[in-house]
Amino acid sequence: MEIVRITPAVWQLRFPVGHVHLIRLPDGCALVDTGVPGSAPAVLDALDRLGHRPEEVRQIVLTHSHLDHMGAAADLVAATGARVLAGALDAPFVRGTAPEPVAAHTAAEHTLHEQVMAGLADADVPPLKHVPVDIELNDGDTLDGWGEPVRVLHVPGHTPGSIALHLTSSGVLFPGDNIATADGRAILGPFNVDRRRAIASFRRLAALDVETVCVPHGLPLTENASAVLRTATPEDDWV
Template identity: 75%
Template sequence: MNPLRITPAIWQLPFPVGHVHIVRLPDGYALIDTGMPGSAPAVLDALEQLGGRPQDVRQIVLTHSHVDHMGSAADLVEATGARVLAGALDAPVIRGTAAEPEPVHTASERALHEQISAGFSDGDMPPVRHVAVDIELRDGDTLTGWSEPVRVLHVPGHTPGSIALHFTAGNVLFPGDIIATAEGRAILGPFNVAREQAIDSFRRLAALEVETVCVPHGEPLLADASAVLRAATPENDWV
């Protein structure tokens, strides 16, 4: 898998379900999300293509607790020694000390979920391994050790502890699963535990001034992303 360059310091690894992003730090690299269980070899191979070694990974930031985001975190921690950061309210699920809250599906989402779940069954996915969370993140926190200020936003609704990352100098946004893209549009990510809360979080992110949005599902928005977000109608998605 070849990493796709988004900015001079950010690359996307486009997995079929749940993209992983690599970010260059002053003294190494960070990963934003880790993909499905079994994704670690592909992530480490992509890192090698960028000239990095496993021990160069300093941090793994999980935007939320779903399996397509934290599924390879334990394997990558073992390979790299990186610290894991995640939203405080999702940390118990990631650690395995609390159950994953069930999403409330619309009819359209239910059909999509059944299709995706069937694909998981056919793909012989390795079992999920939980992992320790070293740092619990809260709204307004700033990540340390990064090349520019990175502000943490608590954006609940998809999961209780979902977070987004706003690179305030570069105007780059990592929204987690609150925002997806389809055919150049920004849409509400499906499978939310609290849909109205997710819509509110979407609107909060849409109010930011950003040039680039790196979504976990769909194609990134690479130019004038704020205009695309402001034109979105999350209230009408997945009805």
């Protein structure tokens, strides 16, 4: 795991599958996503290296319910006491009270998914632990305690309750798996339950005025982010 500073308040904890983002708050810090199961020790080590104690983690925001995003949430809650926030429609999947919807893979996505799952098996990733959701988030909600306005956007398609976070003053966007990057381009994230809705959500995020896009897969967009998003062609990805 590599720690990469993206902005004065945001660090990317770069994992082989599913990056975690740490945000420095006025009175502690927050995490956006948690990595695959077994990632908690590395995340806690990163907190220590950045000068934070576990109990300083105030919030763990899950952009959606997939195991590379919520995988270490239960262990991190146990270590930090943080509250878990997730999209309202994904909350049952995070809690484990409803089955995870099955994605509709294209042929290209099917091959990639097999590769990813084989890699996780080879790495002996432990079983997923579900976790209670303290706050269910809906479109238009705002987050408290971040030192600037944070707007929640419901961006369905990847999962039914996928969310994005838009820090409107600093122009930082956490898009969840709706957006990935490859070779400096913004692309549609793969493995969507509803490809049409995922593309519509991508287009909604691309219309925002943003300076930085912190993607969970790929490198962050830190220059001309809005222009990169608006020239993307998600309709052509993974076909």
